[in-house]
Amino acid sequence: MTVTRDRQWLLITSGRGPAECALAVAKLAHRMASAASLLGCRTEIIDAMQGPERGTFASLLIAVDGERAQAFAASWSGTHLWICQSPFRPHHKRKNWFVGVEHIAPAKDIDDVLRVSDVAFEAMRSSGPGGQHVNTTASAVRAKHKPTGLVAVAREERSQHMNKRLALARLAAALEAKTNAARSGVARERWAKHDALERGNAQRVFTGSEFAERT
Template identity: 50%
Template sequence: MTEAILHLTSGKGPEECRWVVARLAEAFADEAAKIGVMCEALDAQDDLPASLLMRVSGDGALAFVRERTGTILWVGESPFRPRHKRRNWFVGVALAPIAEDVPDLRDSDIDFQSMRASGPGGQHVNKTDSAVRATHRPTGLVATAQEQRSQHANRKLAKLKLAMLLEERRSGASDEVRQERWSAHQELERGNPVRTYTGPKFKLRKGG
């Protein structure tokens, strides 16, 4: 069995792109189930998430991930602004970093604190002290995780989120630099989506 973590993000996109992230997570889960691959959200599923993480596991996980990594295009009418002329909405899908491969992230530099889970999530959020807050002392970065059913799993998820924060911090020295890089990325990738979905039912467009 193989496993990978996908990061779905709306980047600097508008509300519609966050809506696409949520619908794309559902589409990925359905597509995975049809081929015997497990694809599940690790984050709490807000209605309009700016980004979320999905664990992909099973014998076909790596092929599944390869086919979906890059820019995803959804073509359709805005669910929030029906008269809006724009019909092309882009989101990004990338492999999340492996926490153990991030050189600045050492267990000795992380303070883990257990806390009671709270907020949205319904039956999937534990009411016990299984939630975890992870603080990276050298940088002051903080990540929390409460979506998993055990404290051990939430520690792993919080550490993964710290790894992503550190990688983001490393890749862009400032918000301005990150904005420039995102704009350049969008200009390069918008014309070449790895997958295209259409309409309110998120139908996959063959050949695109």
């Protein structure tokens, strides 16, 4: 079972920064999704580490799909700066908040990343807004990698078989990202690229609460 060649993974991290940096992660992810759409690419959140405030993220692992996904990933990798008065601490003097984007090599083949025998699958119903069931059958699938405890869910397709394939691909992506981080010698914490965030020389600069990019 092969993962699309054009799929790329990006880790957006606050670098263990304060809540303002975690908010910048959320804002940057939204901006990147819009930019990817303009290139005919699609973004998907594979995993997330919640930040200290509601609506913030310490880190996000996103997948980018499309013919121009690799070029998109390269253009967004690096350090980014958000210049804004703190929305959490109005009297705080600091206005510069840095976040980093790390390009993580995608899995080429699921069989090279995990053994299907190590995955436990669970069928469940797909729930829509208000708790309404999208499908009348239990077509959604939850896949758990037993050795690591990583979990992936797929509920988009009406076919349980297709959701199983999708959940397995997502699980392989998350597992390889975790493995790559460990091999880089930064596995003390999940998404340990937090320590490596380089402040200064920002590749892109955004300003204000509207997160407008400075040109």
